[in-house]
Amino acid sequence: MEQMSDVDRSIAEAPLPTVKTLRRRKSLGYQATRFIAFNFRMMKMVTRAHH
Amino acid sequence: MARVVILGAGISGHTAALHLQRQLKSKAEIIVVSPNSNWNWIPSNIWVGVGKMTKDQVTFPLAPIYKRKHIGFRQAKAVAIHPEGSPDNPQGFVDIVYTDPTRVGEEEQLTYDYLIVATGPKLNFAATPGLGPDANSWSVCTAGHAEQSAAALETIIEALKAGERKTLVIGVGHGTCTCEGAAFEYTFNVEHELRERGVRERADVVYLSNEYDLGDLGVGGMIFAQNGFETSSKLWTESLFRERGVRAILRAHVEKVDPGVIHYEELDGSRHTLDFDFAMLLPPFRGVDMKAYASNGEDITEDLFAPNGFLRVDADYETKPFEQWAPEDWPKTYQCPRYANIFGVGIAFAPPHAISEPRKSPNGTVISPAPPRTGMPSGVIGRTVALSIADRIRRGDQATLRTASMAAMGAACIASAGTGLRKGSAAAITMYPIIPDRRRFPGSGRDLTQTSGEIGLSGHWTKLLLHYLFIYKAKARFGWFVIPE
Numbered sequence: 178m179e180q181m182s183d184v185d186r187s188i189a190e191a192p193l194p195t196v197k198t199l200r201r202r203k204s205l206g207y208q209a210t211r212f213i214a215f216n217f218r219m220m221k222m223v224t225r226a227h228h
Numbered sequence: 229m230a231r232v233v234i235l236g237a238g239i240s241g242h243t244a245a246l247h248l249q250r251q252l253k254s255k256a257e258i259i260v261v262s263p264n265s266n267w268n269w270i271p272s273n274i275w276v277g278v279g280k281m282t283k284d285q286v287t288f289p290l291a292p293i294y295k296r297k298h299i300g301f302r303q304a305k306a307v308a309i310h311p312e313g314s315p316d317n318p319q320g321f322v323d324i325v326y327t328d329p330t331r332v333g334e335e336e337q338l339t340y341d342y343l344i345v346a347t348g349p350k351l352n353f354a355a356t357p358g359l360g361p362d363a364n365s366w367s368v369c370t371a372g373h374a375e376q377s378a379a380a381l382e383t384i385i386e387a388l389k390a391g392e393r394k395t396l397v398i399g400v401g402h403g404t405c406t407c408e409g410a411a412f413e414y415t416f417n418v419e420h421e422l423r424e425r426g427v428r429e430r431a432d433v434v435y436l437s438n439e440y441d442l443g444d445l446g447v448g449g450m451i452f453a454q455n456g457f458e459t460s461s462k463l464w465t466e467s468l469f470r471e472r473g474v475r476a477i478l479r480a481h482v483e484k485v486d487p488g489v490i491h492y493e494e495l496d497g498s499r500h501t502l503d504f505d506f507a508m509l510l511p512p513f514r515g516v517d518m519k520a521y522a523s524n525g526e527d528i529t530e531d532l533f534a535p536n537g538f539l540r541v542d543a544d545y546e547t548k549p550f551e552q553w554a555p556e557d558w559p560k561t562y563q564c565p566r567y568a569n570i571f572g573v574g575i576a577f578a579p580p581h582a583i584s585e586p587r588k589s590p591n592g593t594v595i596s597p598a599p600p601r602t603g604m605p606s607g608v609i610g611r612t613v614a615l616s617i618a619d620r621i622r623r624g625d626q627a628t629l630r631t632a633s634m635a636a637m638g639a640a641c642i643a644s645a646g647t648g649l650r651k652g653s654a655a656a657i658t659m660y661p662i663i664p665d666r667r668r669f670p671g672s673g674r675d676l677t678q679t680s681g682e683i684g685l686s687g688h689w690t691k692l693l694l695h696y697l698f699i700y701k702a703k704a705r706f707g708w709f710v711i712p713e
Binding site for chain 2: 184185187188189191192193194201202203204205208209211212215216218219220221222223224225
């Protein structure tokens with residue numbers, strides 16, 4: 178069980194998102210801007226993959 | 229008129245068929261052979277598996293599309309390739325056996341001028357005793373499997389509502405599995421559903437994987453630049469597991485699944501058991517069972533196919549240590565080295581090696597992810613090979629083949645962590661290149677300006693948009709070709 182304990186410990190020590198971060202992840206306005214930004218980035222990548 | 233036969237109608241094979249038809253119109257006869265009558269947008273199967281979509285929302289019949297596009301369709305499975313033809317006729321042909329309910333068991337020989345092998349994977353449940361929906365665990369690999377999983381999950385939720393405690397294990401069912409991303413998605417969609425249904429506190433959710441670290445996803449993990457720091461996909465994923473209270477068992481090879489008990493070996497060689505009430509464990513993949521014969525009848529299966537059953541293409545298959553793996557090992561044109569008119573695309577081509585570092589337990593058990601080559605790379609490769617073949621049909625065999633190496637290609641991956649237009653979330657990831665190149669990009673092997681990850685509601689919107697967009701494209705509706713792969 179030693180390896181499993183390592184994994185459990187690693188997860189337990191991982192950073193937790195703050196309330197502000199969690200709120201931002203659900204904020205319609207902020208997420209709308211992220212939606213545009215990510216899709217723009219994805220399109221750049223796709224365009225590159227096609228050439 | 230040249231004839232192109234495409235074995236398989238998944239993302240890669242179907243993409244190749246549509247592009248070939250668009251390029252060549254009446255200059256070639258295109259025939260697709262697929263044992264399945266439906267096309268399936270597999271990335272959305274995880275939503276079928278939690279009852280948020282139906283099977284009909286992620287599948288559609290292929291025959292009407294092919295009829296409209298003047299593409300031949302045989303609902304059949306290919307059982308053998310004869311690349312040199314027969315002693316009487318040197319033209320290559322494939323033996324197919326119909327699975328079409330009106331012709332089931334009938335055999336046919338299909339000659340070809342060009343052959344695209346896009347047969348995808350065989351879901352190798354048999355590699356782990358007790359694995360799979362016909363035995364003791366569930367799957368979301370097909371829409372039908374996902375429906376079964378949803379029904380089983382519903383039973384568990386009813387028991388949780390009645391006050392019982394339950395353990396749900398989701399992950400991969402063998403040390404050499406790929407598609408850890410799908411297991412990750414299903415884990416968090418189930419966890420999300422349990423919260424939505426108000427029964428989360430009575431459920432233990434466990435992610436069981438062959439990855440060395442969380443966030444490996446079969447691509448060796450990623451490094452992202454965020455807020456002025458370089459952060460790893462490991463830390464990023466661990467944070468999500470902590471936030472959502474999901475336990476993880478990593479570096480594990482599932483040896484056997486008994487009713488309610490998973491037996492697994494860890495990388496240190498230790499063996500353990502894990503009791504469960506619900507288990508969705510993805511199977512390892514191998515190539516479909518297909519033989520190959522020379523014109524004199526000699527069995528040349530081992531010349532065409534790698535030991536894992538996938539088609540050998542223009543990759544460097546020399547066995548070499550992890551430190552010597554190079555981006556150039558990966559195929560560029562996907563042409564079969566021995567027969568210039570055969571190509572392997574999507575999951576059907578044999579990768580030269582893994583992407584994640586290979587590891588073995590002291591007992592000699594391989595416990596490390598196989599390389600993923602689904603989704604976007606599959607579509608791009610299918611399209612590229614279609615354009616190469618179209619060039620050769622139009623301009624002759626001297627036309628230069630087009631290239632689409634995964635070492636020169638980026639990918640976008642949207643890993644759902646729960647559905648809902650207001651409450652959903654997903655990890656939206658981009659990476660470039662898919663195959664790390666540590667000479668070009670010292671350190672992580674990837675371009676930090678193009679490798680990124682973020683979690684939020686917008687990721688869910690993107691995944692949902694892609695669901696509708698790619699089904700529209702696969703149905704070959706007006707302007708389908710404008711939508712990139």
